Amino acid sequence: MPMLLWLLLLILSEQMDYNGTRASVPKAPRREQSGVAPKAVLLLDPPWSTAFKGEKVTLTCRGISQSPARGDTFWYRDEKLWKIQHNAIQIRGSGNYQCKTQGSSLSDAVHVEFSHDLLILQASHPVFEGDNVTLRCQVKEDEKAHEKVYYKDGKQLPNSYNLDFIIVNSVSRDNSKYYCTATWRILSIVPIKRTSKSLNIQVQELFLHPVLRVSSSTPIEGSPMTLICETQLSPQRPKVQLQFSFFRDSQTLGSGWSTSPKLQIPAMWTEDSGSYWCETETVTHNIKKRSLTSQILVQSVPVSNVNLEIQPTGGQLIEGENMVLICSVAQGSGTVTFSWHKEGRVRSLGRKTQRSLLAELHVLMVKESDAGRYYCAADNVHGPILSRRIQVTVRIPVSHPILTFRAPRVQALVGDLLELHCESLRGSPPILYRFYHEDVTLGNSSAASGGGASFNLSLTTEHSGNYSCDADNGLGAQHSHGVSLRVTVPVSRPILTLRAPGAQAVVGDVLELHCESLRGSFPILYWFYHEDDTLGKSSAHSGGGASFNLSLTTEHSGNYSCEADNGLGAQRSEVVTFSVTGTSRNRTGLTTAGVTGLVLSILSLAAAAAALLHYARAQRKPGGLSATGTSSHSPSECQEPSSSRPSRIDLQEPTHSKPLAPVELEPMYSNVNPGDSNLIYSHIWSIQHTKENSANCPTMHQEHKELTVLYSELKKKYPDDSAGEDCSRGRAHEDDEENYENMPRALLASDH
Known part of the structure; x- marks a missing residue:
């Protein structure tokens, strides 16, 4: 009976313990790291935090070297200094124990419980966050429980x-309560269930709660910032790997988790102000701790010393180049707004907002209108600051120049003052102009402003040719197109020369009139005159003048002149007087009158026979010569002599096929025994026109009164001297076996 009562009292006491009235275990005080020495470590032997009353537990204090501490060890019980002793002591009473050695800080508190109960729950010690812990339900002495x-x-x-x-995995520092139950059977019949006291597992910190350290709580905009997440691993777990992460206002900074406890921010800006903290966790992700927050306020600095730089350096540009405007500030924090401006323009050229002390604006393909004064402004909310102004000059390469001639008249003459004007319509002054004649430099002239430049030239005949010019303002020379110039020379007073076969001109000679101007531009037109009557004209395209041939008669005596004209003014020659004698050069004196009469009679008969012979053959040969030496003409046509001067009529090529009707031939005069060995005789015939012929040629009938004189010569066909040939005379050939030819000279009016 007393045994049964004792067991009931024991059960009631155990139930009271289960309700938590006796099993509270104080936690070790939390300590933040602040540069103090690492904590000492307190070890239990046996390694259980709960023991039965009457048992002994040995406490050992270890320093940072994880070896038993040397020297005096300070022991604490319930946060009070208890003993100063060696590094190991034995205890028998319940309490919170701590220790401290030289070179280490106070260890975490360890609660050791000595229980009077028959059933206790034991937890292994030490236990760190994330460790696996062993729980053992233990019965006192030899009591058997099931x-x-x-x-x-x-x-x-x-x-x-x-x-x-049992083993509980990955425990944490929480307020969980553990206990166990066991069953006994009294006299193997009545079952009695016992419950141990509640137990809080003493889980030590694997690492301390991190503390965020910042290099400055009020950094300047643009300055760097260093964040350090500071913590400390337990000396008993030195190989545990930790990783760190930093945050600002719930936003992760950097690349996230990193094994480095530091984060370097290159530059802080006003928008970076806010709440910062860090987190530390084991690589296995089962233990994570967060630091307290820290407020960081970023301060801004107003911009100062705004400067504008222009590239190319000096603001000297060539049209078509690219220009770069660089705006910079010596100081200024945060976001800076840069703007570029040109004097005289209302709107800005460009604007950029960026976190930088420098910004650039590119102006592509500058034009002449881009020249002017430029400046820039910078602002970071404290107000814009302006730079100094810089002058920009845009130089324009010269265009191809245009060469023009300025002369007193349309046609340039020798002696004129010619102005060569060269001008580029585009190009920055000053411009140097060079003038060329056939690629030979004539000279140069500089134009300080627009309008081109000129070069004066007094013209000579050598100045004809191609001219050009070039323009150069140091940005590349440009050449003009070539312009041709022809310098003309007025003709000089011509010289008239008369060229006859002999010293004394006689009837029948061929007189050559030669007119020549020694100076004058070609072509030159020459006119020939006899007593102011025009004889004819001839054009000369090169030197040597021009000639005119005249078969002389007695009427050709008189004054001769010529005129030269090349369009720049006619010039008249000096008058040359010329005399023609009435006697033919072939006529010779007769020695006696009897001989002369005899010969005249014989020759008259021969001439009449020859004329009849020619007339007969002309009837047989259409278009041939008549017996008198005239051309065969149709009765319906008429041929008039030249009114300007006496001229020879070439009857070598007939123009009509019908022969003339027979007419009466009346000899008027004959040369007997002519002096020219090639000339047999010359004869003058008069032709009496019939009414039929007069009707077909009314003009001749009216002017010549039915009388026409025919001059003819009978010459050897094969002359002895070739020097007597006259190219201007036509030939009418007879049969091949005949040795003479009849040369008609001219048809003259009856009044001649």
């Missing part, structure tokens, strides 16, 4: 039935 069961916060742990111990 059906052991383990619980956490009133719930049975899985797979924990009737085991002497």
Whole structure:
């Protein structure tokens, strides 16, 4: 009976313990790291935080070297200095124990419980965050218990039935309560269930809560910032790997988790102000701790010393080049707004907002209108600051120049003052102009402003040819197109020369009139005159003048002149007087009158026979010569002599096929025994026109009164001297076996 009562009292006391009235375990005080020495480590032997009353537990204090501490060790019980002793002591009473050695700080508190109960729950020690812990349900002495069961916060742990111990994985520092139950049978009949006291597992910190350290809580805009997440691993777990992450206002900074406890921010800006903290966790991700927040306020600095730089340096540009406007500030924080401006223009050229102390604006393909004064402005909310103004000059390469001639008249003459004017319509002054004649430099002239330049030239005949010019303002020379110039020379007063076969001109000679101007541009037109009557004209395209041939008669005596004209003014020659004698050069004196009469009679008969012979042959040969030496003409046609001067009529090529009707031939005069060996005789015939012929040629009938004189010569066909040939005379050939030819000279009016 007393034994039964004792057991009931024991059960009631155990139920009271289960309700939590005796099993509270104080936590070790939390300490933040602040540059103090690492904590000492307190070890238990046996390694259980709960023991039965009357048992002994040995406490050992270890320093940072994880070896037993040397020298005096300070022992604390319930946060009070208890003993100063060696590094190991034995205890028998419950309490919170701590220790401290030289070179280390105070260890975490360890609660050791000595229980009077028959059933206790033991937890292995030491235990760190994330460790696996062993729980053992222990019965005092040799008491036998059955059906052991383990619980956490009133719930049975899985797979924990009737085991002497279990392992709880990855414990944490929380307020979970663990206990166990066991069953006894009294006299092997009545079952009695016992419950241990509740137990808080003493889980030590694997690493301290991190503390965020910043290089400055009020950084300047644009300055760098260093963040350090500071913590400390337990000396008993030195190989645990940690990783770190930094945050601002719930936004992750950097690349996220990193094994480095530092984060370097290159530059801080006003928008970077806010709340910062860091987190530390094990690489296995089962333990994570967060630091307290720190407020960081970024301060801004107003911009100062705004400067504008222009490339190319000096603001000297060539049209078509690219220009770069560089705006910079010596100081200024945060976001800076840069703008570029040109004097006289309302709107800005461009605007850029960026976190930089320098910005660029590119102007492509500058034009002449881009020249002017430029400046820039910078602003970071404190107000714009302007730079100094810089002058930009845009130089324009010269265009192809145009060469023009300026002369007193349309046609340039020798002696004129010619102005060569060269001008480029585009190009920055000053411009140097060079003038060329056939690629030979004539000279140069500079134009300080627009309008081109000129070069004066007094013309000579050598100045004809091609002219050009070029323009150069240092940006590349340009050449003009070539322009041709022809310098004309007025004709000089011509010289008339008369060229006859002999010293004394006689009837029948061929007189050559030669007119020549020694100076004058070609072509030159020459006119020939006899007593102001025009004889004819001839054009000369090169030197040597021009000639006119005249078969002389007695009427050709008189004054001769010529005129030269090349369109620049006619010039008249000096008058040359010429005299023609009435005697033919072939006539010779007769020695006696009797001989002369005899010969005249014989020759008259021969001439009449020859004329009849020619007339007969002309009837047989259409278009041939008549017996008198005249051309065969149709009765219906008429041929008039030239009115300007006496001229020879070439009857070599007949123009009509019908022969003339027979007419009466009346000899008027004959040369007997002519002096020319090639000339047999010359004869003058008069032709009396019939009414039929007069009707067909009314003009001749009216002017010549039915009388026409025919001059003819009978010459050898094969002359003895070739020097007597006259190219201007036509030939009418007889049969091949005849040795004479009849040369008609001219048809003259009856009044001649």
